[in-house]
Amino acid sequence: MSQFVIKEHEIEPLPGLPGVPPAGEVILWQGRPSSALVARHLLKVRWIVGYFLILAGWAVIAGVNDGQPAGGILFSVAVLTALSGVLIGMIELFAWSVERTTLYTITTERIVMRFGVAISMTLNLPFRQINSVALARIGGKTGMIAIGLLPEQRISWLIQWPHVRGFRFSRPEPSLIYLPDAEKVASVLSAAIGQYRGARAEQPRIIVQDTATGALPPSVVAAE
Numbered sequence: 341m342s343q344f345v346i347k348e349h350e351i352e353p354l355p356g357l358p359g360v361p362p363a364g365e366v367i368l369w370q371g372r373p374s375s376a377l378v379a380r381h382l383l384k385v386r387w388i389v390g391y392f393l394i395l396a397g398w399a400v401i402a403g404v405n406d407g408q409p410a411g412g413i414l415f416s417v418a419v420l421t422a423l424s425g426v427l428i429g430m431i432e433l434f435a436w437s438v439e440r441t442t443l444y445t446i447t448t449e450r451i452v453m454r455f456g457v458a459i460s461m462t463l464n465l466p467f468r469q470i471n472s473v474a475l476a477r478i479g480g481k482t483g484m485i486a487i488g489l490l491p492e493q494r495i496s497w498l499i500q501w502p503h504v505r506g507f508r509f510s511r512p513e514p515s516l517i518y519l520p521d522a523e524k525v526a527s528v529l530s531a532a533i534g535q536y537r538g539a540r541a542e543q544p545r546i547i548v549q550d551t552a553t554g555a556l557p558p559s560v561v562a563a564e
Contacts, residue, residue: 356443356454358462369446369528372439377482377518379435382502385428392424438502444516446529448536451487453514455503463500463514467536469493475526483522485529486515 354360356370379385396417403413437457445452451470453463465487472488486505489495497504497512505513519525 356445357452358454358464361447362449364448365450366448367445368448368532369444369525371444371519371521371525372442373516373518374482374520375432375435375439377478377520378438378502379432381478381518383431383435385431385435388427388431389424392420392427396420442503444525446525446532448532451516451529453503453516461499463495463503465489465514467533470533473526473529473533475522477522478518481523482518482520483526484515484517484519485522485526486513488513 354367357367361367399416399420400413403416434457438455441457441460442453442455445454450467451465453465455461455463469490470487471490474486474488475483476486477483484505488511495504495512495514497509500512500514503515503517505515516522516525
């Protein structure tokens with residue numbers, strides 16, 4: 341799969357694309373993951389906030405039971421508050437960086453994923469290399485779209501993270517993560533792949549499977 345990965349895109353002829361699209365190829369949709377969804381669901385910022393609240397409460401209760409002065413208790417709470425503020429700030433900064441450095445593109449021929457907080461990369465996924473597509477709802481219209489590749493196509497889970505389906509290490513699946521309008525994106529992608537495969541009778545058409553659960557389904561069946 342290395343031939344589809346480009347490590348530099350400082351100069352983009354069009355935002356999110358490594359080159360000018362060939363004649364006849366049309367951009368259908370472009371978008372980014374939501375930093376709020378990344379922080380909440382991927383980085384578990386709410387759990388971390390709750391953890392530090394429990395620690396602060398425990399420090400107050402333990403201090404009172406041990407007969408510590410109010411100043412000592414307040415100092416302990418202040419230290420925990422400062423630590424939590426630094427950690428949460430780092431999480432929010434990373435989530436914001438993921439949003440700002442990521443741009444997903446769907447055209448009439450392919451999916452292009454430009455991403456990379458530390459190292460900028462572009463993953464080019466022609467429809468002919470896609471075996472399955474799965475939509476997982478997070479809540480409301482938000483969700484993620486996992487892309488199953490043909491067996492001969494391989495990517496690195498570590499390099500692709502966090503834009504990859506979780507815990508699929510042996511067969512990593514690139515994913516459009518934490519989209520605020522996942523339903524719309526799934527509809528656009530389903531129509532684009534259906535039209536692309538429909539124009540090529542030798543290739544099966546792809547059905548985008550929808551699930552209301554937080555976990556992505558195992559696969560999407562290709563239908564003739």
